[in-house]
Amino acid sequence: MSLLHLAIVSPLLLAIFIPFFYKYINRVHTGWFVLPLPILLFGYFLSFLPKTANQKTIMETLSWIPSLGINFTAKVDGLGLLFALLITGIGGLVVLYSIFYLAKDKEKLNTFYVYLLLFMGAMLGVVCSDNLIVLYAFWELTSFSSFLLIGYWYGRDKSRYGAQKSMLITVFGGLAMLGGIILLYIMTGTFSITEIISKSAGIFENPLFIPALLCILLGAFTKSAQFPFYIWLPDAMEAPTPVSAYLHSATMVKAGIYLVARFTPVFGESGLWFWLVGGVGLLTLIWGSVFAVKQTDLKGILAFSTVSQLGLIMSLLGVGAAALHFESLDDNIFTVAVTAAIFHLINHATFKGSLFMAAGIIDHETGTRDIRRLGGLMHIMPVTFTISIIGAFSMAGIPPFNGFLSKEMFFKAMVQVTKSDLFNLETVGILFPIIAWVASVFTFVYSMVLVFRTFTGKYQPEKLEQKPHEAPIGMLISPIILVALVIVFGLFPNLLSQSLISPAMSAILGSGEGFDVHISFWHGFNTELFMTIGVVALGFLLFKTTRKWTKLYGSLPEKLTLNRFYDQLVERAQTGAGKLTNTYMTGAIRSYLVYIFAFFIVILSVTLIWKNAFTVDTINRSPIGIYEIVLVLFIVVGSISILFAKSRMTSIILLGSVGYTVSLFYVLFRAPDLALTQLVIETISVALFLVCFYHLPKLRKHETRMRFRLTNAMISIGVGAIVAAIALSAHSSKQFQSISQYYVENTYEKAAGKNMVNVILVDFRGFDTLFEITVLAIASLGIYGLIKLRSNRGEKSEGK
Amino acid sequence: MEILMAVVIGILFMTATYLMLSRSLLRIIVGTGLLSHGAHLLILTMGGLKRGAAPILRDNVEQYTDPLPQALILTAIVISFGVTAFFLVLAYRSYQELGTDNVEEMRGSNHND
Numbered sequence: 001m002s003l004l005h006l007a008i009v010s011p012l013l014l015a016i017f018i019p020f021f022y023k024y025i026n027r028v029h030t031g032w033f034v035l036p037l038p039i040l041l042f043g044y045f046l047s048f049l050p051k052t053a054n055q056k057t058i059m060e061t062l063s064w065i066p067s068l069g070i071n072f073t074a075k076v077d078g079l080g081l082l083f084a085l086l087i088t089g090i091g092g093l094v095v096l097y098s099i100f101y102l103a104k105d106k107e108k109l110n111t112f113y114v115y116l117l118l119f120m121g122a123m124l125g126v127v128c129s130d131n132l133i134v135l136y137a138f139w140e141l142t143s144f145s146s147f148l149l150i151g152y153w154y155g156r157d158k159s160r161y162g163a164q165k166s167m168l169i170t171v172f173g174g175l176a177m178l179g180g181i182i183l184l185y186i187m188t189g190t191f192s193i194t195e196i197i198s199k200s201a202g203i204f205e206n207p208l209f210i211p212a213l214l215c216i217l218l219g220a221f222t223k224s225a226q227f228p229f230y231i232w233l234p235d236a237m238e239a240p241t242p243v244s245a246y247l248h249s250a251t252m253v254k255a256g257i258y259l260v261a262r263f264t265p266v267f268g269e270s271g272l273w274f275w276l277v278g279g280v281g282l283l284t285l286i287w288g289s290v291f292a293v294k295q296t297d298l299k300g301i302l303a304f305s306t307v308s309q310l311g312l313i314m315s316l317l318g319v320g321a322a323a324l325h326f327e328s329l330d331d332n333i334f335t336v337a338v339t340a341a342i343f344h345l346i347n348h349a350t351f352k353g354s355l356f357m358a359a360g361i362i363d364h365e366t367g368t369r370d371i372r373r374l375g376g377l378m379h380i381m382p383v384t385f386t387i388s389i390i391g392a393f394s395m396a397g398i399p400p401f402n403g404f405l406s407k408e409m410f411f412k413a414m415v416q417v418t419k420s421d422l423f424n425l426e427t428v429g430i431l432f433p434i435i436a437w438v439a440s441v442f443t444f445v446y447s448m449v450l451v452f453r454t455f456t457g458k459y460q461p462e463k464l465e466q467k468p469h470e471a472p473i474g475m476l477i478s479p480i481i482l483v484a485l486v487i488v489f490g491l492f493p494n495l496l497s498q499s500l501i502s503p504a505m506s507a508i509l510g511s512g513e514g515f516d517v518h519i520s521f522w523h524g525f526n527t528e529l530f531m532t533i534g535v536v537a538l539g540f541l542l543f544k545t546t547r548k549w550t551k552l553y554g555s556l557p558e559k560l561t562l563n564r565f566y567d568q569l570v571e572r573a574q575t576g577a578g579k580l581t582n583t584y585m586t587g588a589i590r591s592y593l594v595y596i597f598a599f600f601i602v603i604l605s606v607t608l609i610w611k612n613a614f615t616v617d618t619i620n621r622s623p624i625g626i627y628e629i630v631l632v633l634f635i636v637v638g639s640i641s642i643l644f645a646k647s648r649m650t651s652i653i654l655l656g657s658v659g660y661t662v663s664l665f666y667v668l669f670r671a672p673d674l675a676l677t678q679l680v681i682e683t684i685s686v687a688l689f690l691v692c693f694y695h696l697p698k699l700r701k702h703e704t705r706m707r708f709r710l711t712n713a714m715i716s717i718g719v720g721a722i723v724a725a726i727a728l729s730a731h732s733s734k735q736f737q738s739i740s741q742y743y744v745e746n747t748y749e750k751a752a753g754k755n756m757v758n759v760i761l762v763d764f765r766g767f768d769t770l771f772e773i774t775v776l777a778i779a780s781l782g783i784y785g786l787i788k789l790r791s792n793r794g795e796k797s798e799g800k
Numbered sequence: 801m802e803i804l805m806a807v808v809i810g811i812l813f814m815t816a817t818y819l820m821l822s823r824s825l826l827r828i829i830v831g832t833g834l835l836s837h838g839a840h841l842l843i844l845t846m847g848g849l850k851r852g853a854a855p856i857l858r859d860n861v862e863q864y865t866d867p868l869p870q871a872l873i874l875t876a877i878v879i880s881f882g883v884t885a886f887f888l889v890l891a892y893r894s895y896q897e898l899g900t901d902n903v904e905e906m907r908g909s910n911h912n913d
Binding site: 037242246587588589594616621622628632642651658659662665666669670672673676678688693696706709712715717724730731739740743744747748755756758761769775777779780782783788 | 801802803805806807808809810811812813814815816817818819820821822823826827828829830833834837840841842845846848850851852854855856858864865866867868870871873874877878880881882883884885886888889890891893895896899901904905906907
């Protein structure tokens with residue numbers, strides 16, 4: 001148990017104590033007890049920076065299930081550290097923000113912080129695990145804690161709906177990912193990511209390669225809200241705003257990004273990976289940005305914006321994977337895509353977090369998040385306005401903020417795709433920059449909508465539930481820190497380049513040496529700059545005319561939306577399963593017996609035919625005498641007449657006659673003990689039947705012959721025929737001699753008895769007899785209980 | 801003889817199945833009775849119906865019938881008797897409580913399906 005392990009699980013440990021703080025120290029807001037931990041962790045992870053910057057990797061192993069190769073191996077390299085810093089840093093800010101956001105006396109703070117800490121620990125575990133099974137365990141814990149956090153206000157239907165939706169989708173992806181992990185294990189024989197990467201050279205030809213790739217990507221796409229799995233994210237906005245800021249902008253939705261980045265050295269060389277990650281990323285980017293403009297809810301806009309920005313990062317990772325095709329990674333045109341991906345990932349966490357917090361402040365101070373009711377808040381909330389405008393401009397990619405830089409790099413990477421000759425890109429490649437550019441225009445539009453619809457325009461106090469005013473300073477600290485970072489990273493991007501971006505790139509591209517990353521602010525007049533100018537110009541034009549063209553969104557029929565599809569799927573699955581079950585679960589014993597017998601017939605007859613097993617051998621026979629014929633006639637006539645008996649009395653008597661005939665068979669076949677027992681037992685049984693019959697007086701009134709039913713007849717004939725056939729074949733193919741010679745020889749020598757059957761029953765095989773006695777005892781006790789115990793406490797069901 | 805017995809056993813199984821698929825509880829129990837007769841005869845037949853002496857040691861006897869299937873059948877007879885007895889009493893009690901012997905009508909209550 002190293003310090004690193006302790007750091008990873010420390011949020012989980014602290015979560016244990018939170019309820020006690022909440023209960024016994026209720027004068028202080030519980031959040032204050034949580035706050036030191038992420039700050040400490042942030043500092044602790046910062047201390048790794050010098051090591052990872054020199055391409056060192058920190059590995060610590062803790063045995064868990066060594067026999068299965070599952071150990072809690074914590075690994076910190078450039079990529080893991082980047083994420084760990086994001087998680088702890090933004091985590092600290094979010095906790096601080098939530099202290100002021102959630103009221104001490106109105107909310108259940110204990111559950112909130114327990115869930116939040118669970119999530120933080122799980123997320124740290126995901127990014128710092130080298131072992132895939134451990135990673136999967138933490139992965140599911142993030143899904144689970146996210147479910148709890150989305151459903152935090154469980155009294156609201158929408159919260160529960162959103163929580164269920166996110167749970168279903170992310171757990172579906174998680175399970176697919178587990179499948180991918182297992183496939184990887186089959187291919188490489190290890191669960192360790194490091195070893196898988198080192199063994200991934202020949203993995204390419206393996207037939208399991210494509211399924212594993214698809215499974216892993218399914219996990220990444222569901223978690224990171226890629227098309228078409230993004231639908232859970234807008235509904236997850238029912239969570240408290242700190243949760244949306246933390247989980248659904250900075251950390252959890254980046255877990256899929258992390259996964260893709262982590263597995264790039266394994267899968268990255270395949271064209272499928274490039275097309276799937278890049279293509280789905282671009283599709284998500286444009287889809288999310290187009291639909292974000294339609295939203296009227298602040299958090300709705302931010303949710304779709306998150307979706308589209310995640311698509312952007314995803315597409316950059318997909319394009320960046322192409323870098324693995326080149327001998328040298330240094331002067332490679334595709335590495336810029338990876339740089340852009342990491343840089344934008346950091347930037348997105350900063351500006352999206354601040355925007356969510358700003359949205360939360362507006363919600364908190366005005367009581368609404370609907371942009372149709374907001375407006376003119378600029379003078380009332382100047383600080384929030386400043387925060388929002390910096391965040392939104394950075395999101396839109398306007399200088400001097402950091403979003404501008406990553407957008408430039410994004411354009412650069414996309415333009416360079418067209419110049420490459422891999423994967424037939426010279427034809428389709430032109431689509432990449434075009435889609436990227438159109439999506440950026442829409443991004444610009446919704447960023448402007450977000451700020452200017454809220455803060456400028458007409459102030460409508462009559463539509464607001466409370467009189468707005470500037471937020472308390474405590475709530476503003478976190479977003480201020482974040483926008484400060486936005487500006488700092490915008491002006492001095494090279495603070496990040498050697499310390500974070502370069503080590504993360506070597507982790508993603510699996511190279512041993514560092515990259516010389518240099519992000520400069522000014523490239524001169526080149527394609528990317530003109531693209532950006534075009535984005536701003538067209539975006540501004542579109543923003544001015546939003547009123548005119550947003551009506552187009554209404555023309556899409558409701559039936560064709562993905563949400564509708566999901567709801568139908570869930571509903572159909574439930575009703576379909578219900579219908580299916582109702583078709584065969586009729587509640588009637590007869591139908592179940594029909595199924596059982598039908599399967600019995602089908603399985604046995606198919607096996608007989610398939611194995612060609614039906615034989616009749618006439619060698620091993622005993623002769624037939626006149627007595628046997630008479631008895632056979634008796635038994636056949638007796639049993640068949642039962643079917644035609646009108647009264648139950650007749651059938652009981654006939655059953656008795658069959659039983660006595662059977663005992664006569666026993667006499668004939670030299671089984672005296674059996675004959676004796678059968679006679680006695682048959683007598684008692686018939687007596688019991690008669691008792692039973694006698695006490696059912698009303699039955700006599702409507703006694704009828706059994707109705708002939710064709711299915712029943714077919715099934716019973718089938719059963720009879722199959723049993724007869726199997727009896728014949730079994731008898732005709734004797735495999736070896738009986739063991740009864742031993743009993744014959746030893747029944748007197750060893751057991752001192754002459755009656756072999758009795759000696760077998762009590763000496764050679766006495767155990768059977770013991771439990772047969774037990775069966776009788778239980779039956780008699782049961783009967784006694786049935787007759788004696790009458791509980792009238794239960795409702796008597798209405799006798800018809 | 802074994803072939804004939806196989807046919808007889810088939811007929812017993814057939815009638816038993818037909819009765820078990822009926823709607824009256826009493827007939828179902830009669831069906832189970834027939835089914836156990838069929839099973840017992842099947843065990844006996846499968847053990848071989850070679851003519852030999854009854855399995856009780858005596859002098860000057862070379863060939864005995866196989867004692868093992870008989871022991872098995874004896875066990876099975878007793879067990880099936882216990883089950884049948886219990887089943888009958890259960891039928892009797894359910895008729896008392898439910899007032900019917902028709903299994904189609906035994907549907908359970910609405911909150912218990």
